[in-house]
Structure formats: C-alpha cells, structure tokens
Amino acid sequence: MEELLNHCRENGLRVTVGLRAILDALNAADLPQSLLDLEQNKELAKLCDRATIFRTLQRLEGIGLLRRLNFSHSGAKFSLNTGDGHKEYLLCKNCGDVQTLDISCPVHKLERELAESRGFSEMSHELTFYGLCPQCS
Amino acid sequence: MEELLNHCRENGLRVTVGLRAILDALNAADLPQSLLDLEQNKELAKLCDRATIFRTLQRLEGIGLLRRLNFSHSGAKFSLNTGDGHKEYLLCKNCGDVQTLDISCPVHKLERELAESRGFSEMSHELTFYGLCPQCS
C-alpha cells in the first residue's frame, strides 16, 4: 500500500483522502472493479464522488498502476497492477460470474515478438475466456 | 455468402433485405464493425434502421455467426465467424488504429483445458494486444 502511494507521488499525483480510499478499495477487492462497483462501495461513497473516482482511475491507469479490462456486456473494470504479473479471467456469458485464472501468461513471448515486428511500444494485452459455467450449462 | 444465409435459415431466421445487407457489409469489411460503423454505412443506411442492425447483430451473435469484440475505448465491434478460425487484433491505444494478426491461436489448448477443469461449456475467448504504434510512439 505504501508502495502504491509512493508510485503515485513519484508520478506527480497528490495523495488525497480520495486517492487513498480508492486504492484501498481496489486493493481489498479480489475481483476487478467497475466505476459503478466503486461508486456503490459504502466506505468509498462517504469519501468521494463519482467524478473523483472516474478521474482518479484515469490517473492511475495513466501512470500504469491500474489495468483496464473490457469485459463483454459490462462496463470497463479495473484491477491494480501488482508487481507479480497479472491475472486473466474466465467469465460465464450467462450469469456474468467472473473467475480468476492463476496461470502464467501464455502470450508474453508473442507480445514481445509483435512489438518488435510491428514497431509497437508500451505493449499490453487482454486475454479473457468466456463460456457457460456449470450451473448455467 | 449463400452459406451464411443457409446457416441463418437453419437457425430460424428470416432472410430479409436487412439481414442480407448487414451480412454483405460485414463480409465486405476487413475490420470488425461497430454498430455505429454499420449505421453510417451509406448502403446499409438506405436499407435499415439502427434498431434493426442492433437486433440483427444480436441474432447473428446468438446463432454463432458473429464474434463480439470488446475493444478498449470503443464500443463493441463485430466480425463474421468464418469457418477457418478467427483473428486476433493489435490496437494502438493512442490513435485507435486496428491491425489484424494472422497468427494461429495461441490459447486454444488452454481453452480446452479450462473447459474441462472448470466444467465450462461453449467456450470462446478474446485476445487483444494494445500498444503505441510507430507513429504514436
């Protein structure tokens, strides 16, 4: 947590009550959070407004602390970029359930190759699996 | 094309002017199309309304003829599911340029393993790479 705040400071963000609260909420959640999820978080709602959350998420994404996920049929969701790699997800396309996949990223090598062959920089990727969960099958 | 229409018929869709036009437009496009892209397609606009396009896309997705792609910072886009596998994409996160990747899918095996280990069915996935293109770097 203190590490996250330092990263923010180093990148010129001011450490405000809102920033702390948002980082706390993201850190506490075990699944990616949408703007709406955060807005409806009771603790957070007491401390800041939707616009603040929105703009803070933007800033955090901007400095690379946050990963943006574009899941089907739900707005963007965000998860903290912890140092130790990222997770991929498996979603049920019927009930919307989100499961986390603890797998080592299968496309890292490909990503580097692409960057080189196409002259791209600052690469990232999004890999999401969809299907019907056992209950919905 | 005739093949696509047959698939539609087999799945109970009526072959209307709108359906033909939408399939044509998707078929002609070499990149995934958003609802807005289609709405603004002059040919198509003469033949059908936004609601029609929207509902037709839904139906086509429903019968598995259409793949829905959720690219960051742009609405959903759709591409026809041709028999011979699907494509993945590389997007510039600054200018929004979309490049098609002609690579054999690197996560097919993983997808099957997941289906088995987690009891999911009707699996699909979305793999998208993001980065800064040479011009935007």
Add this chain to the structure above:
DNA sequence: ATACCTGCAAAGTCTTTGCCTTAGG
C-alpha cells in the same frame, strides 16, 4: 500561493426497448 483535486450537475455516447406496422414463409 498555486497548481492540482473535488463535487455537483449536466451533457455525451453508445446501447436497448416499446409499440405499432410490415413482410417473410
């Protein structure tokens, strides 16, 4: 002190729906 951050409210953008009419099989 000053540049950044916040709240509020309003506007944007894209998606989805209701309802009545039209037309495919």
Add this chain to the structure above:
DNA sequence: CCTAAGGCAAAGACTTTGCAGGTAT
C-alpha cells in the same frame, strides 16, 4: 395467415466534462 422482423422515438446505462470552490505541497 401468423409470427418474426422493422421503423421510430424514447429511455437506459455508462462515461465524460465545465466550472466554482477546496486542499496538498
């Protein structure tokens, strides 16, 4: 004929912004 599909217009859902006042540094 009967039911799916279409058109129009309005509502929803989510995202984004302007501006005036507050706050971290």
